[in-house]
Amino acid sequence: MESRRSFLKAAVTMGAGIWASAKASAEPNPSRAAGGAQPKRAGAKASPSVESPDVPQLAWRRDGNVKEFHLVAEPVKQTVLPGRTLDLWGFNGNAPGPTIQARQGERVRIIVENRLPEPFSMHWHGLEVPFEMDGTPGTSQKPITPGGRFVYEFTLHQEGTFFYHTHMAMQEMMGLLGAFILHPETPYDPPVERDFVLMLQEYAVLANNTIPNTMEMEFNWLTMNGRAAPAATPLIVRLGDRVRIRLINMGMDHHPMHLHGHTFTVTGSEAGRQPQSTWAPANTVLVGVAQARDIEFTARYPGEWMFHCHLPHHMMNQMSSRVGRELITNGPLSPAQARQLMYHKMEMHNEMEMDVAENAESVPGFPQDAYMQQHVHVAESELEKPETHRLPAGWSRYMQGMMTLVRVLPPALYDEVMTRREPAASSQHAVVQQAVEERP
Numbered sequence: 197m198e199s200r201r202s203f204l205k206a207a208v209t210m211g212a213g214i215w216a217s218a219k220a221s222a223e224p225n226p227s228r229a230a231g232g233a234q235p236k237r238a239g240a241k242a243s244p245s246v247e248s249p250d251v252p253q254l255a256w257r258r259d260g261n262v263k264e265f266h267l268v269a270e271p272v273k274q275t276v277l278p279g280r281t282l283d284l285w286g287f288n289g290n291a292p293g294p295t296i297q298a299r300q301g302e303r304v305r306i307i308v309e310n311r312l313p314e315p316f317s318m319h320w321h322g323l324e325v326p327f328e329m330d331g332t333p334g335t336s337q338k339p340i341t342p343g344g345r346f347v348y349e350f351t352l353h354q355e356g357t358f359f360y361h362t363h364m365a366m367q368e369m370m371g372l373l374g375a376f377i378l379h380p381e382t383p384y385d386p387p388v389e390r391d392f393v394l395m396l397q398e399y400a401v402l403a404n405n406t407i408p409n410t411m412e413m414e415f416n417w418l419t420m421n422g423r424a425a426p427a428a429t430p431l432i433v434r435l436g437d438r439v440r441i442r443l444i445n446m447g448m449d450h451h452p453m454h455l456h457g458h459t460f461t462v463t464g465s466e467a468g469r470q471p472q473s474t475w476a477p478a479n480t481v482l483v484g485v486a487q488a489r490d491i492e493f494t495a496r497y498p499g500e501w502m503f504h505c506h507l508p509h510h511m512m513n514q515m516s517s518r519v520g521r522e523l524i525t526n527g528p529l530s531p532a533q534a535r536q537l538m539y540h541k542m543e544m545h546n547e548m549e550m551d552v553a554e555n556a557e558s559v560p561g562f563p564q565d566a567y568m569q570q571h572v573h574v575a576e577s578e579l580e581k582p583e584t585h586r587l588p589a590g591w592s593r594y595m596q597g598m599m600t601l602v603r604v605l606p607p608a609l610y611d612e613v614m615t616r617r618e619p620a621a622s623s624q625h626a627v628v629q630q631a632v633e634e635r636p
C-alpha cells in the first residue's frame with residue numbers, strides 16, 4: 197500500500213507541473229555532501245516538471261536513497277498518425293520510451309529488461325557514469341540476452357537534457373530511445389513557466405508495410421515524440437510565459453528546427469546548460485544527430501505558431517516513389533495523374549472548389565504540392581483533443597511530418613484548454629503507475 201501511495205504521489209507531482217523541492221531537500225544529497233553545489237538562491241522558483249507530449253512519464257519507486265525505475269525494451273505498435281500504426285521497438289509500450297526525470301545529485305537504479313528477440317544493451321547518452329554502467333556491449337558489459345535483465349545504478353551529478361537508447365545501431369532506427377531529464381540542484385536563471393521535451397525520429401516504411409526498413413536511407417515518416425503531424429499534440433503555453441523546449445535527435449539526419457513568430461535563445465546542449473555569455477538570438481536551431489538543444493523564449497505573441505523541421509522532405513508523410521494500383525504516391529506521375537490527385541484530395545476534404553489553376557498542366561514544374569498530399573487521409577475529427585480545442589477548421593490540412601504547433605493562448609483560452617486537459621493527463625499517469633506496479 198505504501199508503495200502504491202508513493203507511486204501516486206510521484207504521479208501527482210508530475211501532473212502538478214512542479215518538480216518536488218520540499219521533499220527532495222530532506223533527502224541526502226551526495227553532490228552537496230561532496231561540497232560541489234551552490235546554495236539555492238533566495239526566492240528561486242522550483243523547476244517545473246518537463247512535459248513530453250504524447251509520451252508517458254516513467255514512474256519510480258523509492259528504495260532508501262535510491263530512485264528505482266523499470267524499463268522494458270519490447271516490440272510496440274506505435275500509431276504515428278490515426279490509421280497508420282507502425283511495428284516499432286520501444287520501451288514500456290511506447291516509441292520513444294517514457295521520459296525519465298531525476299534531480300542532479302540523486303542516485304538512480306534502472307532495471308532494464310530485454311523482451312526483444314535479440315541481444316541489446318542500454319546506453320545513457322552523455323551521462324558521466326562508471327564504465328561498467330555505460331551500456332556498451334562487448335566492453336563495459338555483456339549484451340542483455342532476450343528475456344534477460346541488467347540493473348544499472350549510478351549517481352547523477354550533471355544537469356540538462358540527456359537521453360537513453362540501445363547501443364545496437366540498427367535497433368536505434370527501430371525507435372529505442374527515451375528522454376532522461378536531469379533537473380539542476382540550483383534552479384536555472386531565468387526561470388521558465390513551461391518546459392517541454394520533443395524527441396525527433398525518422399523511419400523508412402514502404403507504403404503498404406508497417407515495419408521500418410532500417411537499411412533504407414530515404415525516410416518517409418518523420419516523428420516528434422512518436423507522432424507525425426498533424427497528430428503531434430500541440431504545445432500549450434500561456435501568453436507571457438517563458439518557455440523551454442528541449443530537442444533530442446536520434447536518427448540519420450540533422451533537423452533545423454524553426455519556430456514561427458518568436459525569437460529564442462539556445463541555452464543548452466546535450467552536455468547541459470550553457471553559460472549565458474554564449475546565448476545568441478535565433479529562430480532556427482540545427483539539432484544534429486545524437487545532439488540535444490534547449491531553446492528558451494518568452495511567448496510574447498498570441499497565435500498558433502508552427503514549430504517544425506525546415507527540411508522540405510521532413511515536412512511530408514509517407515513519401516514514396518513507388519506507385520501501386522490503389523496507392524497514391526508522389527514520384528513519377530504524369531501532370532494529368534497529379535491533377536487527378538488534387539481532385540481526389542479535395543473530394544476527401546469535401547471541398548469541391550478548384551484550387552488548381554485552369555492552365556496548371558501547361559506550367560513547367562506543376563505539380564509540386566500535389567506530391568505532398570495526405571496519402572493516409574486523416575479526418576480532423578480524429579485529431580480532436582484538449583490541445584486542439586478551438587483551432588480553426590482546416591488547421592491540419594497543411595501539417596505533415598516533423599511539425600507541431602506552439603499555441604500561445606490568452607489567459608482565458610489557456611485556462612479553458614488546461615481544464616479540458618486535466619482528466620486525460622491524470623488518467624495517463626494512472627495507467628503508467630499501474631504498468632509499473634504490475635512488473636515483477
Ligand SMILES: [Cu+2]
Pocket residue numbers: 449450451452505506507510598
Ligand atoms: Cu528534419
